[in-house]
Amino acid sequence: MSENSVKSSCRIAVDAMGGDFAPDNAVMGAVVAQQGDSAIEIYLLGIKEKILEVLKKNSASFPVDRIIDCPQVIEMEDIPTVALKAKPESSIVIGAKMVKNGKADAFVSAGNTGAMMAASTLLIGRINGVGRPTIGAPMPSEKGFTLLLDVGASVDSKPQHLLEYAILGTIYAKEIYGISNPSIGILSVGSEDVKGNEMSLAAFKLLKDSGLNFYGNVEGKDILKGTVNIVICDGFVGNILLKFAEGVLSLLKYKLKNYAEKSIIRKLKLLMFKSSLKGALSDMDAESHGGVPLLGVNGISIIGHGSSSVLAIKNMILRAKEMHHKEILRKFEESLERYGRK
């Protein structure tokens, strides 16, 4: 229904200095996205000289007037809150400010996650009715994927924060994934209503009375089964789970390599099978989803994995555009009001 009110253009600020392969992947991701979609107006934020170098090296073109020189760089190992103050001329601070000041509709970065969260929360600010912003990550499941949130925006969440995650997640799953009435589960140690810790049990009560499509408690395995569309939890649990899941494919590769090394026949068999395995597990790769959105801040902010590829950066930009065109912020606000959070 909102498709009629689509805005004609979308200005997206991209952190050229963010990620383990910056500025290369970030710059080229922006170039590819820009070439593929002229309705996006991309701004590249970073050390201008370095950005131009990457463009030259790749014989790529990008409008020079949309390269915003940011002489400071927040490194991956910088302490977020310290870095924000010490490096006001960094791409992360300037990108967040562009969104705050209405000069960009979205900001995308594969840089320091903590700094990106802090800049988004502190500089852009929260949506009215949101106590704590949250990061939602798609986890692979038998039915495609399960949206897990929070995966690390905050720890020691209170029950009302879980309710907020559920509201924000519902809108996100509806608008971005096209799930008409997404079901929500609370991550717990058993599926029975009485299972949980103090916080999850209190959140259970809030969710039960919320009017949202609440399924009840779910267990760790339900994320992978796809029992519900959305699983909510405290960021401490979600982050540990996300990083564990990221390690699973690495362990699998390690085990297969180790097994193959014991004989030539094994090695040949594995070589033959490699492409099948890759094909079968392709959608378990986080890269294909691009980054994860920080939901609840008063602007569009997408955080990418440090190892983001060119494709991942491009996908993050396209996701930002989609969120903007679907007016997701307005829908968050409306939904928070509907469910009594403001």
Added chain:
Amino acid sequence: MSENSVKSSCRIAVDAMGGDFAPDNAVMGAVVAQQGDSAIEIYLLGIKEKILEVLKKNSASFPVDRIIDCPQVIEMEDIPTVALKAKPESSIVIGAKMVKNGKADAFVSAGNTGAMMAASTLLIGRINGVGRPTIGAPMPSEKGFTLLLDVGASVDSKPQHLLEYAILGTIYAKEIYGISNPSIGILSVGSEDVKGNEMSLAAFKLLKDSGLNFYGNVEGKDILKGTVNIVICDGFVGNILLKFAEGVLSLLKYKLKNYAEKSIIRKLKLLMFKSSLKGALSDMDAESHGGVPLLGVNGISIIGHGSSSVLAIKNMILRAKEMHHKEILRKFEESLERYGRK
């Protein structure tokens, strides 16, 4: 050093009614263990008639005077504390009491986990110095496995409970896995000392000053990498993680099957590869480890997975014997005293 003081025999009570495939797998697991090791004196606890039926069906022999008739059965869906009171003649209650009264050296069950924990904690009691017993589970890693605890004995653990888990885990890893000086990590949202939630940060301080081989904070992926030998966490997090991990192989199988169904060539390729994959991932299967011990109770209590196979039951019995012969309870006590917990 303790090998000299090995006791000559070991009496192990086995719950014949526990698990999804009871009494068949439990009875036959006991039979196989008994046949393989005459130094163990196994007692089979359950409905005598049903036990005899399984023995007859399999043409197996087992000393009839060591079948303890327990007319009541605690089902998988029974509420633990309610069941303990309502079913005093059940195998779980009688097994725990046999350990308490010195009539058995260990109790092994693949039945209702909650009931098994409650019976062990309430009837056998805790070791002096232990606030909360804990369940340790071996998780697959690049270096073999990582001992994760607590995986669900309790939720809302206090920092001092994590210290206890670390002490108990250290002794267990030393004695049972032969790791001379096991390293310990606290599961957290980042590896830096300052990362964590209120509880984990308080536990960090306790561990740092404990004199144990404390490594610091570890992330979810470190469990799979094998960064440390022991990872400690609250049972809420550990249980969610354990069940998530259990679901990973199922998802893998599902994805491969789904992929294969799309063409005959894919199917043939996968068929050829099946044994290799199984071989490479064999040690990722929880079954091979048998059950998980409940550490901190004043007796040996091993809890099996509901789906325990005959082999898993047998392995649980052998593990119980090993714990008994290595005098692990005495070593727990000594260690708790050494680290000032009693």
